[in-house]
Amino acid sequence: MKLGLIGCGKMGSALLNGVLAAGLVKPEDVLICDAYATAAMQLKNRHPSLIVVSDAAELAPQADVVILAVKPKDIRPLLENCASLKKSPLWLSIAAGITLKQLQDWSGPKARVIRSMPNTPAQIGKGYSAFAKGSTATDSDAQIARDLLGAVGLVDEVPEYLLDSITGLSGSGPAYVFTIIEALADGGVLMGLPRDAALRAAAQTVVGAAQMVIDTAQHPASLRDAVTSPGGTTIAGLEQLEKHGLRNALLQAVRKATERSRELAG
Ligand SMILES: NC(=O)C1=CN([C@@H]2O[C@H](COP(=O)(O)OP(=O)(O)OC[C@H]3O[C@@H](n4cnc5c(N)ncnc54)[C@H](O)[C@@H]3O)[C@@H](O)[C@H]2O)C=CC1
Ligand SMILES: O=C(O)[C@@H]1CCC=N1
Numbered sequence: 001m002k003l004g005l006i007g008c009g010k011m012g013s014a015l016l017n018g019v020l021a022a023g024l025v026k027p028e029d030v031l032i033c034d035a036y037a038t039a040a041m042q043l044k045n046r047h048p049s050l051i052v053v054s055d056a057a058e059l060a061p062q063a064d065v066v067i068l069a070v071k072p073k074d075i076r077p078l079l080e081n082c083a084s085l086k087k088s089p090l091w092l093s094i095a096a097g098i099t100l101k102q103l104q105d106w107s108g109p110k111a112r113v114i115r116s117m118p119n120t121p122a123q124i125g126k127g128y129s130a131f132a133k134g135s136t137a138t139d140s141d142a143q144i145a146r147d148l149l150g151a152v153g154l155v156d157e158v159p160e161y162l163l164d165s166i167t168g169l170s171g172s173g174p175a176y177v178f179t180i181i182e183a184l185a186d187g188g189v190l191m192g193l194p195r196d197a198a199l200r201a202a203a204q205t206v207v208g209a210a211q212m213v214i215d216t217a218q219h220p221a222s223l224r225d226a227v228t229s230p231g232g233t234t235i236a237g238l239e240q241l242e243k244h245g246l247r248n249a250l251l252q253a254v255r256k257a258t259e260r261s262r263e264l265a266g
Helices: 010-021 037-046 056-062 072-082 100-107 120-124 139-150 160-171 173-190 195-216 220-227 233-243 246-264
Strands: 003-006 030-033 065-068 090-093 112-117 127-133 153-157
Touching (some): 003 010, 072 100, 112 160, 127 139, 160 173, 233 246
Parallel strands (some): 003 030, 090 112
């Protein structure tokens, strides 16, 4: 399979690094391009066998599958510019908010399109992605999306209407969790811990707690109860989280980000 990547920014690079690290495709079978030449060269420096081409119109006819990793506003001109090419690849968009109908309208009625939402932990093989396929895409196209996104983490096929909520939760979610880790570490520093130790403790606590939710399949509230001794330290801390609205802050963050994803469709 010849893979193409259009847009070698934060997310395109994260995905491609993850896919290459998983060994799903060889770098010599991957074509990349970016409007900003330095971005493509940074990826090329890391994986010298990657093939750098000048633009999407040159890349698309040479690839079987193309990951579209440009900003939502750049998707329409790019696809419309490629719509008349003789050979069309399977388009795998990761753009927030851009709908299957828009992808289909802009790339032409025969084009096969998939809309997905991965997240940056894909870079280290710990991503979460969801995707939905367009009406002309086949089951084997869906399998390709599952393989590519699955090479960099967990993946689910979902009905398209869920993808904005997925964007608000797991697409944007790493940023929420990084903020939580930073704030936990600040708390440790406030209470006298050296910065390095505080960050290490905070990050590993988040990893460990998340892994317990996945491995035990217990409800988070039940796992939390097991940490919380009567009259102990944890309940004193939890009281402050409730008082300062952490739970509601996260809920509203997912709500606003979901609404923003819906707005991005224009
Ligand atoms: N950053 C994140 O955590 C996530 C982002 N996304 C989606 O991924 C997409 C890319 O986001 P980022 O990587 O954060 O943005 P970015 O700005 O880091 O990368 C976008 C790249 O596309 C390039 N570009 C723009 N127009 C182009 C064109 N016509 N041809 C070739 N390259 C072009 C830009 O020069 C830039 O390097 C967006 O649509 C975003 O909604 C999806 C999931 C997570
Ligand atoms: O902030 C954004 O719009 C992108 C989409 C999901 C994560 N980052």
